[in-house]
Amino acid sequence: MEFKARDYRAEDKVYSLTRVSVSSHPLCSSPPSSLSPTQDHGSIEFFDPLRGQSTETLEPVEDIAVAEKLPASQPISHLSSKEWTSFNKLLMQRFPxxxxxxVSSLSSKTIKGSKVSGELQANVQSDELNESQKVKEGGFKLVSQQEYIKRLHELKDEIMRSWHSDDRVTTLKLAIKVARLLMDTSVAQFYPTLFVLATDIMDTLGDLVWDRIKHKAEFSDDGTKICTLPDDFDSNSICFEAKETCNNWFRKISSIHELLPRIYLELAILPCWRFLHDDVMDDLMRLVTMIRGIADPLASAYCRFFLLHCAQKLPQCDTGHLIASISDLKIVLTRIVSMKETKYGNFLGDRRLVISLMEPTIEYTMRCVFKDPNQVADMIERLxxxxxVPWISVILHFLLKELPVSVVCSKAVEILHLVDRSSDYSFDQCLNYKVLGLKLCEGISEVNKVDTLINEVIQVATRRKSINEYLKILDAYMDIILHYKTDDYLSSVLSEVFERLCNEVVTEDELASLQSIIMKLVTHFDxxxxxxEMNYFVDILDVMHGSSRSIVSMHILNNAIRSDxxxxxxxxxxxFDVAQSLHDSVDFSSTKHDDNQQAERLIARFIDKVDHGMDLDRQLTFLVDCxxxxGSMNDLKEILVHSSNLLATRALRLKQKKDNSNFIKSCITFNEVTIPCIPSYSRQLILYLETAEVSLLGGLISHSDGLLNSAISCLQDVNLVDGMRKNDDADSIVSLMRKLCSFMLMVPGNLEQGVTYIPKSILSLLDSQSWISPKLRVKVLCSLLSxxxxxxxxxxxxxxxxxEVIGNDRLFFGHAMYSQELVSLSTIILHNMIDIIPQEPSQATRGKLALEACNCIAASFQVNQEISCVCSKLVETARSCLGTNDKYLQSTINFVHKMSPVSVGGNDL
Known part of the structure; x- marks a missing residue:
């Protein structure tokens, strides 16, 4: 066999594409004269979207979202209904x-499903009195929550059935029994859920009565349509029969003996007063006054809650009932706060629990108060x-939550004084300071009297003996302090924080507040x-521990790596200390979670950003320290090797000014120690090859040889990773083996072990590794032959x-042993290739491998009789596997004919 002589420079000139210089990038936007946005692109073979903008006018995303959320035709009453439903869902989830x-015996009787039948007497008070007497005589019974809720749903269904069967009396009796359930507050935690389910039934009854009276106003008894009532109808347009029916409903409800059911049922049909007279506000205010007669604070609060909901169904309603409701809430809560006893109405228990159960009603009231932006100033004045006079703390809290940001910013100091005076136990005062601070941060540039505000806030925080309260208040106003007073106050604030941290035990809640403060501080500075450099910052950081310390460390690193x-x-x-603390707090040996991966990425990015400039020795020392x-971050070790190689190449660029050969050797030695610590053999192989390239670039031939030997050893250990290699892993490693073959072209041959020492090692490796399939083996053999x-x-x-690195073409030029060694190796490779191809189980793959081997052989050797015979066998194998019409087969035959003399093997192919 004889190798084919090649002139690589001549081939490069022949096969290289002609290069044409251009004035602009081909993907940049074309000038308007040559390609307008509206031009037809049909004649352009490839149209890149960067060349022109679409002519479609897209609707802004925000506008679409708003349009979907709030249709223009949707009435306000419907929005109030949706808000009420959403609020009720949250209410049921809030209290388990x-x-x-x-439950009381009367409620138990209702829940157990007592029958309701017969006519409602003209005077129903006797029946109501009898049932009230039973409540007093009976005790309490246990009922499961599933049974209770199921029964309420059944009652709703019974009301609907009796209504549709024209049994209005039974409907009303059932509704009264449902309303009476709201009198029972013995299990306070269940009361919100009971309220939601019961008021849903009340709303259903109200809708049924409204529709019935409206139908009587619009249609006669024989079904003839009289008129169509507009939304803003007046009572004068209502016929006598409709008014009489309406009056009858209100009379029946007014005859209910018990106050709370009477109020709920009248509220349920409150909009029906419009059929009787135009001004409904007097009736609404009357109901507000009636609610004051409910002794139980929880029952009265939720009844007032339902009143606000029903009031929103009225087309026009002033704010008098809202002001009165807040005043009544103040009175009730003042009584609760000041009383020493623990009995309130039907409820026996903790006063704080009562107040917490009342919080949703206060929140909804404040939403209603500040619902109309045009009335905010008037409502503030009326309140x-x-x-x-100091406000009840819990009422003030929800008032602050609903106040517009502009109002809070313009009256920041006044509201701060308001919070300072409201210090009863109904609500944590620190949370009021916090909600005020958060509101101010929303409109931070609009805050008035900033100096006075910050001074007073710091004084308020300092007066707090609890470090938890101190940090909560400071956290809420930290953004304002940073925005306006970065130099005057930060030092004193950090000093006070550190002093308190040293004197007290820090709990998880306090760490959370401290974490927020530190993160705001870090974010503020670029x-x-x-x-x-701030006093006490590092000291405060050292006090932190646990998850808060880890989160702060990640935030610090994330902020640091933003710089170049x-x-x-x-x-x-x-x-470095921050990164080490983060590393020590994370278990990188376990299955990686998102937090672990984020921590590793941040530490890696930090190491990548560190630059000691021209002090390369210090940079390498830093990598050693890392x-x-x-040590637990295996992926980071790979990054350190890359960084060391990059550092070595930097030293090579500086070698003209300074001899850095010893430093380059140090970098290579660092990699030789680090690479074996990486568990992945494929990763090791990549790094060995990369470091060998750097070694050769620096003229360190012996180091390069050692690294290549390590790479071969690494390949021999690949099968130790697991018994079953995945196809992707095998392909990756074989690709690296082919890369090794390409790199070997630059490495001077070893005079002692021979030029083909490493290729022979690879060849031996192929025979010893069972996980290498015939397909992959042929690919490596082709690379070795080339x-x-x-x-x-x-x-x-x-x-x-x-x-100083001399290539083999100059080092062994004209040596007969050199050529013989190459021919001997090629002969072995050729025979292995021919033997392995038939072992491929896939017929199609076997045919393609035969053609790939044939092309490699024809490109490497002079096509004489021996080579022509080998190629003929390979072509016949491919023809039997792929068929005679295969394009790859035809192109291979043409290529071999082109490479071979006319008189040699032409007919065989």
């Missing part, structure tokens, strides 16, 4: 329902918000150098850049 509920480079030595040292500090053929050329296609 006990599995067993203790006497800035008066001298350069971490300024943050680390980190070159300040002090900052590098402190960030290897020791972050390498041998290239080594035989008088001039190699490329060389190592370093002047």
């Amino acid at each position: 329902v006990p599995k067993m509920i203790s 006497e918000l800035y008066g001298e 350069n971490m150098k300024y943050v680390f 480079l980190i070159d300040d030595p002090t900052t590098i040292k402190l960030l 290897r020791g500090a972050f 390498l041998s053929a290239t080594f035989s050329q008088n001039e190699l296609p490329y060389h190592a850049i370093h002047e």
Whole structure:
């Protein structure tokens, strides 16, 4: 066999594409004269979207979202209904329902499903009195929550059935029984759920009555349509029969003996007063006054809650009932706060629990108060918000939540004084300071009297003996302090924080507040150098521990890596400590979660950003320190090797000014120690090859040889990873083996072990590794054959850049042993290739492998009789597997004919 002689320079000129210089990038937007946005692109073979903008006018995303959320035709009453439904769902989720509920005997009778039949007497008070007497005589019974809720749904169905069967009396009796359930507050935690279910029935009854009276107003008894009532109808347009029916409903309801059911049922049909007279506000205010007669604070609060809901169904309604409701809430809560006893109406228990159960009703009231932006100023004036009388803390909390940001910012100091005076136990005062601070941060640039505000806030926080309260208040106003007073107050604030942390035990809640403060501080500054230079910042950071410390560390690193480079030595040292603390708090040996991966990415990015400039020795020392500090992060070790190689190439660029050969050897040695610590053999192989390239670039031939030997050893251990190699892993490793063959072209042959020492090692490796399939083996053999053929050329296609690295074409030029060694290796490769191809189980793959081998052989050797015979056998194998019409087969036959002399093997192919 004889290798084919090749002139790589001539081939490059022949086969390279003609290059044409252009004035602009081909994907950039074309000038308007040559391609307008509206031009037809049908004649253009490839149209890139960057060349022109679409002519479609797209609707803004925000507008679409708003349009979907709030259709223009949707009435306000419907929006109020949706808001009520949403609020009720949250209400049921907020208070967990006990599995067993203790109910009065009357409620128990209703829940057990007592029958309701007969006519409602003209005077129903006697029946109501009898049932009330039973409540007093009877005790309490246990009912499961499932049974209770199921029965309420059944009652709703019974009301609907009796209504549709024209049994209005039974409908009303059932509704009364449902309303009477709201009198029972013995199990307070269940009351919100009971309220939601019961008021849903009340709303259903109200809708049924409204529709019935409206139908009587619009149609006569024989079904003839009289008129169509507009939404803003007046009572004068209502016929006598409709008014009489309406009056009858209100009379029946007014005859109910018990106050609370009477109020609920009248509220349910409150809009029906419009059929009788135009001004409904007097009736609404009358109901507000009636609610004051409910002794139980929980029952009265939720009844008032339902009143606000029903009032929104009225087309026009002033705010008098809202002001009166808040005043009544103040009175009730003042009584609760001031009383020492624990009995309130039907409820026996903790006063704080009562107040917490009343909170949703207060929240909804405040939503209604400030629902109309045009009436905010008037409502504030009517509420006497800035008066001298202190507010109940819980009411003030929800008032602050609903106040517009502009109002809070313009009256920041006054509201702060208001919070300071409201210090009863109904609500945590710190939370009121917090909600005020958060509101101010929303309109931070609009805050008035900033100096006074910050001074007073710091004084308020300092007066707090509890470090938890101190940190909560400080956290709420930290953004304002940073925005306006970065130099005057930060030092004193951090000093106070550190002093308190040293004197008290820090709990999880306090760590959460401290975490928020530190993160705001870090975010405010672009350069971490300024943050680390603050007094007590590092000391405070050292006090933190656990998950809060990890979160803060990640935030600090995330902020630090935003800069282009980190070159300040002090900052590098402190960030290194932060990264080490984060590393020590995360278990990287376990299955990686998102937090673990994020921590590893941040530490890796930090290391990548560190730059000691021209002090390369210090940079390498930093990498050594990182290897020791972050030993659990296997992926980071790979990054350290890449960084070391990059550092070595930087030293090579500086070699003209300074001899850095010892430093480059240090980098290579660092990699030789680090790479074996990486568990993945494929990763090791990549890094060995990369480091060998750097070694060769630096003229370190012996180091390069050692690294290649390590790569071969790594390949021999690949099968130790697991018994069953995945196809992707095998393909990746074989690809690296082919890359190794390409790299070997630049490596000078070993005079002691021979030029073909490493190729022979690869060949031996192929025979010893069972996980390498015939397909992959043939690919590697082709690469080895091409390498041998290239080594035989008088001039190699490329060389190592370093002047001291001599290529094999000059090192062994004219040596007979060199050529014989290459021919001997090629013969072995050729025979292996021919033997392995038939072992491929897939017929199609076997045919393609035969053609690939045939092309490689024809390109590497002079096609004489021996080579022509080998190619003929391979072509016949491919023809039997792929068929005679296969394009790859035909092109291979043509190529071999082109490479061979006319008199040799033409007929065989």
